[in-house]
Structures are given as structure tokens and as C-alpha cells.
Amino acid sequence: MNILFAASEAAPFCKTGGLADVAGSLPVALAEGGDNVAVILPLYAQVDGAWREKMTYRFYTYVDLAWRHEYCGVFSLEHRGVTWYFVDNERYFRRAKLYGEFDDGERFAFFSRAVAELLPRLDHMPDVVHCNDWQTALVPVYLKDFAVRREEYKRVRTVYTVHNIEYQGWLGEETVTDLLGLDRGWWNTGMLQMDGAVNLMKAGLMTADAVTTVSPTYARELRYPAFAHGLESVISAVSHKLTGVLNGIDMVSFDPAADAALPANYSASNLRGKTTCKAALRRELGLSAEKGTPILAIVSRLVGHKGTDLICQVFDQMMEKGVQLVVLGMGAPGYEDFFRRAQERYPGRVASCITYSDALARRIYAGADLYLMPSRSEPCGLSQMIAMRYGTVPIVRQTGGLNDSVRSCQTGQSDGTGFVFANYNAWDMLHVIGEAVSLYGSEGFRTVRRRCMEEDMSWGHSARIYRDIYGKLLG
Numbered sequence: 211m212n213i214l215f216a217a218s219e220a221a222p223f224c225k226t227g228g229l230a231d232v233a234g235s236l237p238v239a240l241a242e243g244g245d246n247v248a249v250i251l252p253l254y255a256q257v258d259g260a261w262r263e264k265m266t267y268r269f270y271t272y273v274d275l276a277w278r279h280e281y282c283g284v285f286s287l288e289h290r291g292v293t294w295y296f297v298d299n300e301r302y303f304r305r306a307k308l309y310g311e312f313d314d315g316e317r318f319a320f321f322s323r324a325v326a327e328l329l330p331r332l333d334h335m336p337d338v339v340h341c342n343d344w345q346t347a348l349v350p351v352y353l354k355d356f357a358v359r360r361e362e363y364k365r366v367r368t369v370y371t372v373h374n375i376e377y378q379g380w381l382g383e384e385t386v387t388d389l390l391g392l393d394r395g396w397w398n399t400g401m402l403q404m405d406g407a408v409n410l411m412k413a414g415l416m417t418a419d420a421v422t423t424v425s426p427t428y429a430r431e432l433r434y435p436a437f438a439h440g441l442e443s444v445i446s447a448v449s450h451k452l453t454g455v456l457n458g459i460d461m462v463s464f465d466p467a468a469d470a471a472l473p474a475n476y477s478a479s480n481l482r483g484k485t486t487c488k489a490a491l492r493r494e495l496g497l498s499a500e501k502g503t504p505i506l507a508i509v510s511r512l513v514g515h516k517g518t519d520l521i522c523q524v525f526d527q528m529m530e531k532g533v534q535l536v537v538l539g540m541g542a543p544g545y546e547d548f549f550r551r552a553q554e555r556y557p558g559r560v561a562s563c564i565t566y567s568d569a570l571a572r573r574i575y576a577g578a579d580l581y582l583m584p585s586r587s588e589p590c591g592l593s594q595m596i597a598m599r600y601g602t603v604p605i606v607r608q609t610g611g612l613n614d615s616v617r618s619c620q621t622g623q624s625d626g627t628g629f630v631f632a633n634y635n636a637w638d639m640l641h642v643i644g645e646a647v648s649l650y651g652s653e654g655f656r657t658v659r660r661r662c663m664e665e666d667m668s669w670g671h672s673a674r675i676y677r678d679i680y681g682k683l684l685g
């Protein structure tokens with residue numbers, strides 16, 4: 211099977227969030243299973259020189275977006291069994307950041323149309339094109355549009371994955387003809403239209419042959435307004451083709467036994483290196499060396515839906531439970547200030563790193579004992595899985611992928627891998643942090659930690675589910 215993955219970011223080339231981890235590792239897993247897999251990405255300024263040196267220039271063409279006639283260069287490289295294509299247009303992709311530009315709609319309409327136009331010119335004509343989030347939601351629309359007139363497009367099938375329904379991509383009605391270059395029929399039939407505007411995510415959901423989201427629990431939650439951000443009616447209209455598939459993590463990149471970013475390596479059977487990592491983390495971040503005190507870590511965007519408000523609400527009571535706290539992340543200025551202040555108020559006990567660094571994140575996953583993720587909603591969440599892989603026991607709220615990846619150990623279940631609370635309530639969270647802290651240091655805690663490290667979070671199982679979905683579409 212020839213599979214093309216279309217995404218707006220993929221590790222290790224360009225990354226702002228979890229989508230990059232998925233687009234960087236699921237294709238590799240599919241290729242390991244024997245499929246012919248390629249990924250197509252924008253060639254952002256942020257893709258660094260070392261990768262650019264490995265690229266081969268392939269060809270250029272022009273892509274028309276309504277009245278625009280835009281240059282489109284194509285580069286490629288081979289990496290981990292996958293062909294990675296890069297779409298070059300410096301006007302659109304040589305920017306200070308990946309997203310958040312005034313013309314994001316135009317930039318990703320260009321990218322999506324380019325992907326669709328390029329299919330027959332790639333090394334292998336894809337059987338399945340797998341698109342992700344609002345940035346590539348127009349790809350299935352264009353493919354369906356082209357298939358009406360162009361024979362080579364008739365066999366192509368599409369999968370659309372929702373990584374986070376909160377970010378939908380809204381454009382004005384006039385863009386249908388003036389930017390997207392589509393017939394008004396796409397608007398009149400309701401494929402693009404949502405509340406009087408163009409909604410790209412709706413377009414992807416409506417037009418793709420199959421729809422997936424990144425955990426089974428999130429797939430169920432999306433039926434409810436509290437989770438669907440206005441798209442609940444669309445979700446119910448597409449429920450016959452919707453599947454929740456839990457993400458995996460890249461077990462090679464995230465491996466405490468081999469991770470070069472750590473001061474010492476370790477594994478489930480020999481945890482001495484983890485003790486070294488904890489001591490080194492305390493020195494690096496100015497935390498005091500308190501024997502028997504667990505380090506509780508948070509690596510997260512500091513925004514509301516990650517549950518940051520719960521943490522602020524009971525912060526002092528949480529510190530009274532006897533933890534040291536490490537926070538890494540950026541986000542809403544109010545939360546950033548809160549954590550900076552917290553470090554001043556708790557010298558030697560709280561370390562707030564208001565930045566983002568992949569290497570520091572790894573040292574934190576390795577050096578901490580507990581990992582807090584109280585999200586209000588979490589489509590999948592990858593950091594709880596990375597924390598587990600590094601032997602750091604998660605404390606999570608029972609939602610989305612957190613519910614599907616962490617099993618509660620509180621009620622004496624013999625296979626628990628973490629601490630779970632159900633209600634979005636700061637005091638419930640606090641209670642569970644208390645349970646985790648009291649188990650810390652015991653044989654029971656060591657057992658839970660070992661189970662976390664031995665958990666299979668690889669892509670193997672989920673890659674098989676995706677392959678089944680592709681296979682069914684191809685008949």
C-alpha cells in the first residue's frame with residue numbers, strides 16, 4: 211500500500227506540539243510494517259541546515275489558488291524508511307513562526323492544494339492520503355474536486371485525523387472562490403460552511419473517507435458540546451466513519467536507556483541512573499537536596515485546558531503535601547507570572563522554567579518521580595506516556611487519552627500505572643496527589659514505577675489499526 215501523510219509539522223524537522231510527534235513516528239511504524247510511506251511537510255525557515263543538506267531538490271511547479279499563481283518547489287530526503295517531501299515557497303513558509311501569522315488561512319490553503327496537485331508527481335502515487343488537523347483539512351476537498359475530472363485521482367482514498375478539535379481554522383465566506391478556488395457548490399452543500407463562515411475542520415470531517423481521532427475516549431467525548439467546541443452536530447453526522455485510535459510514542463527517541471540528553475542512562479531493571487538524574491536535576495534547577503521528597507513535574511503549555519487553573523487554585527496546599535515542583539512550559543502570561551512568583555515564594559522547592567527545551571524536558575522526565583497532568587480535555591496526550599517510559603508515575607484526570615493510557619493504582623488494582631481523578635475539581639486533584647505522595651518511597655510505589663516503564667506504548671498496535679482502516683477503504 212502507498213501511504214502519504216500530509217501534516218503541518220513533524221519531528222525532528224519542525225515541531226510546536228504533539229502533532230509533530232505523531233507525524234514523525236506513526237509513518238515510521240507503518241513503514242516498518244512493510245508499507246510504502248511518505249510524509250509531506252512545508253519547508254519552513256525553522257527546518258535546520260543539517261536537514262537541508264540531506265535534501266535533494268526534485269522539481270518545481272506552480273500552484274493556482276483562485277487568481278494566485280504560486281511557486282511550489284519540492285525537496286525530499288530519506289529518513290528511517292520513509293520519504294519526507296518538503297514543499298518550498300519562501301513567501302509562505304519563511305516566517306518567524308510556524309503558525310499564528312495573519313495569513314495562515316492562505317498559507318495552508320496553498321499547502322493543501324499543493325499536496326493535492328503533487329500526488330501524481332511523487333515517487334509513488336498514493337493509495338491513501340492521511341491528513342491531520344485544520345492545516346491539511348482541505349486536502350480531501352481538493353482530492354474529491356479533482357477526481358471529478360482527472361482519472362488518476364479517482365482511486366485515492368483519504369483519512370482525516372483530529373488531534374485537537376479546539377483549533378478549527380475559520381475563514382470568511384468570500385474565500386471559497388477568491389482564495390480556495392472552489393466552486394460555490396462546496397459552500398452551498400454545507401461541506402465548508404459552519405455558522406456562516408468556512409470551517410476547515412468541518413470540511414475535512416465531511417469529505418474524508420474515514421475520520422479518526424487520537425484516543426477512543428476522546429472519540430466518545432466529541433459527541434458532547436463540552437468537548438466538541440461547536441462541532442458536535444458534525445461529529446454525529448460523521449460518527450459512522452469515526453474511530454478513536456490511541457497514539458503511541460517513539461520508543462527509540464524516548465528511551466531512558468539510550469537518551470543522550472540525560473546525565474545518566476537507566477532501565478526498569480537498573481534504576482541507579484534515575485537517582486543520578488534526580489540529583490543532577492536538583493543541582494541544575496537550584497532545588498535543595500531533600501532526602502525522601504518526591505519531585506512532581508509539569509511539562510505543558512500553560513493554558514486553561516491543560517488544567518493549569520486547578521494547580522493555581524490549590525498550589526499552597528499541594529506544596530504542603532511535601533513535594534518539590536518543577537514546571538517547564540510557556541503559555542498565558544498570567545500563568546507564567548504565577549509560576550515565576552511561586553519559585554520566589556518557595557526557594558529551593560519550586561523551579562519554574564518559563565521556556566521550552568526538548569533536552570530539558572527529557573532531563574525533567576528522567577529526574578522527576580511524579581508527573582502531573584490534570585487536563586480539562588486531552589485528545590491523547592503524549593507527555594504522560596513519555597513520563598511513564600522514564601519511570602515517572604503520572605497523576606492524571608480521567609479524560610481523553612489520559613483515560614486510555616493510565617490505569618489507576620489507587621483501588622489496589624494489580625495492574626495500575628498511575629493516579630487518576632475523575633472530576634475537574636482542584637480538591638479532588640489535591641486528594642490524589644496526597645495519595646501518590648504517601649505511596650512514594652514504598653515497595654508499592656516501586657512496583658507501579660516498574661509497570662510504567664514496562665508498559666508497551668509503541669506504535670505497533672495502533673499502526674495495525676490504521677492499516678486496517680486504510681485497507682477497508684481500498685476494499
Ligand code: GLC
Nearest residue numbers: 228229373374589590591592
Ligand atoms: C494534540 C492534542 C494532544 C495529542 C496530540 C497528538 O496536540 O492536544 O492531546 O496528544 O495532538 O495527537
